[in-house]
Amino acid sequence: MNPVRVSAKDVSVFYGAKQALFDVAIDIPERSVTAFIGPSGCGKSTFLRCINRMNDTIDGCRVTGDITLDGRDIYDRTLDVVELRARVGMVFQKPNPFPKSIYENIAYGPRIHGLASNKAALDEIVETSLRKAGLWNEVKDRLDEPGTGMSGGQQQRLCIARAIAVSPEVILMDEPCSALDPIATAKVEELIDELKENYCIIIVTHSMQQAARVSQRTAFFHLGILVEAGPTEHIFTNPKDERTHDYITGRFG
């Protein structure tokens, strides 16, 4: 396994009085894709949102335990959450470009984080991010057009480019292909495969086929418990726990 980028210990999450996650512990390596799988409501998205503190924005949600990014406690009171969310980017189920131009969708983050000293530097970040997201050739002649006018698959790659533009270390993806057709899905999966060379990617997916295609490691959640995590091929061919076995063989889910 590559060196650990994100480490969680004893993580529990409560929505009001209801506990949604129980003592989750996992190490997530850099430069690879880790998939979170499990039946609906098992807590995959809840745990994903702990990693960039998106749960802070949900009223009544409480997180206990420890999560570190490169060894640093992300729940430390002195930590700047805005900076954390740049280091740990997020891509959602439904593509959500800003109602602005393609250029502005990418330039917004680097500008507010002060990553470009002048227009040329900003142009460079926009181009590099769009190239990394495999979109540059498709959009270079229409950077001033609205991001919302692109196809769904292009919009999702735009959102990935937007996450990349602020130089994150981790990219969280919550079912990033669930609103896409098979061709757009294949493109996003191809992109995820390329991005893993440089980023720690964590993807929540309902599709076991997708987890098998894109991830090197898989974590299986069930009823708020992280049942087991390990190399994807072990989880799919030789799981240790009966619950994992039942899920991957389609007995429930």
Ligand SMILES: Nc1ncnc2c1ncn2[C@@H]1O[C@H](COP(=O)(O)OP(=O)(O)OP(=O)(O)O)[C@@H](O)[C@H]1O
């Ligand atoms: N904002 C919220 N307020 C209250 N309960 C919530 C909230 N979000 C999630 N939950 C509950 O927490 C549990 C875990 O939900 P979560 O969305 O993390 O599961 P999931 O595995 O991602 O599900 P799915 O695959 O359906 O997206 C569920 O019982 C859900 O109802």
